[in-house]
Amino acid sequence: MTVIRRLKNLSTGNAGETPPIVFRAKIFFFLVCLSLLSVDGWQAWKNRTVQLRDTETTMVNMARALAQHGDDTLKAADLILSGVIELMAADGLTEKMKPRLHQLLKSRVAELPQLAGLFVLNADGYAMVDSNEVLFSNNVNDRNYFQYHRDHADLGPYVGPLVKNPAGAWRLTVSRRINNPDGSFGGVVLAAIDIDYFRNFYNTFNIGESGLIILGLNNGTLLVRRPFFDKYVGSDLRKVPIFRDYVTKNHDGTHTAPSTVDGKDKINAYRHFNQFPMFIAIALSKDEVLDGWIDDTLRHTAAILILILILAVLGNWLLSQIKLRLETEAKLVIAHDNLDQLNKHLQNLALEDGLTGLANRRHFDIALNEEFARALRNRETLGLIMIDVDWFKQYNDIYGHRAGDDSLRRIADMIKAVPQRTGDLAARYGGEEMVVLLPQTTLESAAIIAERLRADIAALDIQHAASPLTIVTISVGVAVIRPSLQSDTPDQLVEEADRALYIAKAKGRNNVARSDEVKTETSLS
Numbered sequence: 411m412t413v414i415r416r417l418k419n420l421s422t423g424n425a426g427e428t429p430p431i432v433f434r435a436k437i438f439f440f441l442v443c444l445s446l447l448s449v450d451g452w453q454a455w456k457n458r459t460v461q462l463r464d465t466e467t468t469m470v471n472m473a474r475a476l477a478q479h480g481d482d483t484l485k486a487a488d489l490i491l492s493g494v495i496e497l498m499a500a501d502g503l504t505e506k507m508k509p510r511l512h513q514l515l516k517s518r519v520a521e522l523p524q525l526a527g528l529f530v531l532n533a534d535g536y537a538m539v540d541s542n543e544v545l546f547s548n549n550v551n552d553r554n555y556f557q558y559h560r561d562h563a564d565l566g567p568y569v570g571p572l573v574k575n576p577a578g579a580w581r582l583t584v585s586r587r588i589n590n591p592d593g594s595f596g597g598v599v600l601a602a603i604d605i606d607y608f609r610n611f612y613n614t615f616n617i618g619e620s621g622l623i624i625l626g627l628n629n630g631t632l633l634v635r636r637p638f639f640d641k642y643v644g645s646d647l648r649k650v651p652i653f654r655d656y657v658t659k660n661h662d663g664t665h666t667a668p669s670t671v672d673g674k675d676k677i678n679a680y681r682h683f684n685q686f687p688m689f690i691a692i693a694l695s696k697d698e699v700l701d702g703w704i705d706d707t708l709r710h711t712a713a714i715l716i717l718i719l720i721l722a723v724l725g726n727w728l729l730s731q732i733k734l735r736l737e738t739e740a741k742l743v744i745a746h747d748n749l750d751q752l753n754k755h756l757q758n759l760a761l762e763d764g765l766t767g768l769a770n771r772r773h774f775d776i777a778l779n780e781e782f783a784r785a786l787r788n789r790e791t792l793g794l795i796m797i798d799v800d801w802f803k804q805y806n807d808i809y810g811h812r813a814g815d816d817s818l819r820r821i822a823d824m825i826k827a828v829p830q831r832t833g834d835l836a837a838r839y840g841g842e843e844m845v846v847l848l849p850q851t852t853l854e855s856a857a858i859i860a861e862r863l864r865a866d867i868a869a870l871d872i873q874h875a876a877s878p879l880t881i882v883t884i885s886v887g888v889a890v891i892r893p894s895l896q897s898d899t900p901d902q903l904v905e906e907a908d909r910a911l912y913i914a915k916a917k918g919r920n921n922v923a924r925s926d927e928v929k930t931e932t933s934l935s
């Protein structure tokens with residue numbers, strides 16, 4: 411395949427098909443877009459993972475902070491209870507001491523914002539001293555904390571379920587058992603903690619619209635919840651999967667699972683208190699957590715799509731330009747091709763004889779000079795056969811000029827078959843004279859070729875009434891020289907062949923004569 415052909419194929423492809431380079435450019439554009447989308451998708455997915463991981467970290471920290479806050483809140487209340495018990499153990503609870511203790515409890519409640527009240531209850535469930543201005547008169551022996559202490563010898567703090575005070579406010583209770591000197595149940599010291607203290611604190615956190623904070627007892631009783639509803643107080647969490655499967659089994663952790671309420675994924679973080687049998691749990695809606703990420707991703711994707719659109723428009727324009735250019739190039743190449751062929755044709759016309767199709771005289775002169783120079787350079791022989799049609803004037807006279815042309819063409823066709831090697835050239839020398847240039851040929855070989863040609867022409871059996879043989883024949887002169895700088899010229903070779911031809915004519919025509927015959931005749935005469 412020629413370079414031009416390849417260029418044409420590369421630029422235009424086959425008719426009606428997309429040029430390969432345009433097709434490749436489209437593939438390239440497609441890959442660029444795919445890469446952009448892949449990188450953006452991968453980046454978005456990475457951001458999502460980071461967002462979720464960061465949220466979990468934040469939630470773990472938040473659970474730790476809330477658990478610490480709960481521990482500290484209860485511990486502060488419990489320290490007061492321990493102090494009261496120690497005081498009573500040392501001094502006893504005499505009537506004289508009650509006002510002092512009342513003042514103490516009152517001032518503690520004033521100091522600690524979480525405290526709603528402090529109570530010292532006797533073994534029957536009545537308040538002996540409390541922090542209220544008017545002594546609390548209701549009997550509480552039906553309360554969970556009271557019954558717990560009455561029935562358990564344990565002297566540690568006890569956190570009970572929430573209780574509603576007579577005014578309807580929810581209180582979290584921390585209490586301790588008072589022992590009589592003999593170890594029997596002597597009553598209860600109780601700290602009532604306002605759950606608004608927790609609710610207000612929990613409300614300061616941003617947990618989204620569907621977020622949840624739960625403060626509960628380790629036995630599964632719900633104490634405080636954000637958002638807060640009365641109906642949830644005291645709910646049993648034991649069947650809630652996150653509590654049942656995770657909170658009860660680990661001290662702290664995170665877990666993502668669908669919500670039992672709306673079925674949407676929730677990220678949960680939980681942690682038990684260090685000093686009290688309680689836990690804190692936080693749940694955030696995964697959708698809300700990813701809200702920002704979704705916005706970001708949509709913005710990114712929109713930007714990438716706009717970029718791709720711009721690329722597509724520019725790329726399309728560029729492709730149309732490339733296509734146009736390729737088409738122009740292809741047309742130029744075709745034009746160049748045609749011009750080349752035209753040139754070759756013109757060159758042939760310039761070097762070819764119109765009647766016979768043999769090389770013309772000009773072509774022969776060029777070839778003769780080139781081959782002569784080559785033979786001189788390489789110290790080789792250069793042969794020439796000169797052919798002349800016998801009695802041709804008479805042929806024309808008898809059969810007409812047109813028939814003469816036909817005969818010349820038939821003779822030329824035979825002569826065309828003579829050149830076998832590169833450098834051989836058959837040419838029309840002029841009129842009815844033709845030549846064959848034979849580089850690197852000996853006189854003997856050239857004479858053999860000439861003789862075969864003579865016989866072949868005679869065998870054509872072209873009728874010629876004016877010829878003694880009654881057919882068209884040729885006379886051939888053969889010359890071969892080994893050029894040397896001193897003596898030989900191209901013309902010399904022609905002259906020698908011409909002289910040999912003259913001898914051939916003299917021998918009666920339809921003959922081949924060699925140049926050495928000329929020399930012999932000259933030397934004889």
Ligand SMILES: Nc1nc2c(ncn2[C@@H]2O[C@H](COP(=O)(O)OP(=O)(O)OP(=O)(O)O)[C@@H](O)[C@H]2O)c(=O)[nH]1
Pocket residue numbers: 765798799800801802803804806810811812813814815818840841842915919
């Ligand atoms: N039909 C035709 N005749 C040509 C052409 N070129 C030369 N001739 C004729 O060839 C003839 C050559 O004649 P002469 O040179 O006298 O030679 P001859 O008649 O062949 O005789 P000998 O060569 O001596 O055998 C002339 O009549 C030319 O007109 C040609 O292209 N076509």
